[in-house]
Amino acid sequence: MKDFTGKTALITGGNGGIGLAIAEGLGKAGADVAIWGRNPEKNDSALATLCDQGITAHAYVVDVGDETSVNDSFTQTVAEMGKIDIVVANAGIPGDGSPIHKTSLEEWRRVMAVDLDGVFMTFRAAVEHLIGRGTGGALVAVSSTAAVHGAANNIPYGVAKTGLLGLTRGLAVEVARYGIRVNALSPGWTKTDMTEQGYGWDKFREATTTRTPVRRWGEPEDMVPAATFLCDPEAIYHTGQNIVVDGGYTIY
Numbered sequence: 001m002k003d004f005t006g007k008t009a010l011i012t013g014g015n016g017g018i019g020l021a022i023a024e025g026l027g028k029a030g031a032d033v034a035i036w037g038r039n040p041e042k043n044d045s046a047l048a049t050l051c052d053q054g055i056t057a058h059a060y061v062v063d064v065g066d067e068t069s070v071n072d073s074f075t076q077t078v079a080e081m082g083k084i085d086i087v088v089a090n091a092g093i094p095g096d097g098s099p100i101h102k103t104s105l106e107e108w109r110r111v112m113a114v115d116l117d118g119v120f121m122t123f124r125a126a127v128e129h130l131i132g133r134g135t136g137g138a139l140v141a142v143s144s145t146a147a148v149h150g151a152a153n154n155i156p157y158g159v160a161k162t163g164l165l166g167l168t169r170g171l172a173v174e175v176a177r178y179g180i181r182v183n184a185l186s187p188g189w190t191k192t193d194m195t196e197q198g199y200g201w202d203k204f205r206e207a208t209t210t211r212t213p214v215r216r217w218g219e220p221e222d223m224v225p226a227a228t229f230l231c232d233p234e235a236i237y238h239t240g241q242n243i244v245v246d247g248g249y250t251i252y
Helices: 017-028 040-051 067-081 105-133 155-178 196-200 202-211 220-231
Strands: 008-012 032-037 057-061 086-089 137-142 180-187 242-245
Touching: 008 017, 008 105, 017 032, 017 040, 017 086, 017 220, 032 040, 032 067, 040 057, 057 067, 067 105, 086 105, 086 220, 105 137, 105 155, 105 180, 137 155, 137 220, 155 180, 180 220, 196 202, 220 242
Parallel strands: 008 032, 008 086, 032 057, 086 137, 137 180, 180 242
Antiparallel strands: none
């Protein structure tokens, strides 16, 4: 287990699924944790889960698709937590399942606002803060294997997650001089609220499980070892990369 004592981590979409698992992992390793989420009830539940484990945590109601919400919430988070050393941009939403010729521009922009714009705006605020502090830091964008194998009937989501890989590479080059590392984490099929419908569809679950060499879907906790590595302040030579955690799905 890495030691994050003295570090403060912000996890967007940290009130459930992969985001909450990462928040728990970082908190158990000693970090103070701030979680952002749009649902107040889920925020309260996640906060209770963290605090019950002795983790110092705060929760904020934030819409990462809204620029004012991101900027104001980042300022508030820093004011209350004192600083931010690590940002895991995990918040994301799926598309509505429409094929491309039935996808409206409104739907396209709805998904992009959260899954791509939200990461851009969160990282923008974080970079300004980290450069000002001059102590370096770690940024992690949670992408998806949909950026590798494509996402039929979910094109906006797949495109947004592909865009995160470009954001990761470009920003890693731009901020390396400040000691800020930027990497991406791409989960495969993982059991979360977002994927509940797919997992509950027997034919789809069986097909994706059969194609996965480890023969199961991932659990949110499966993402924690890779995520904590990407956040580790000792991993100073690792930047601009994407770690795929998918049980071998994309190579089979």
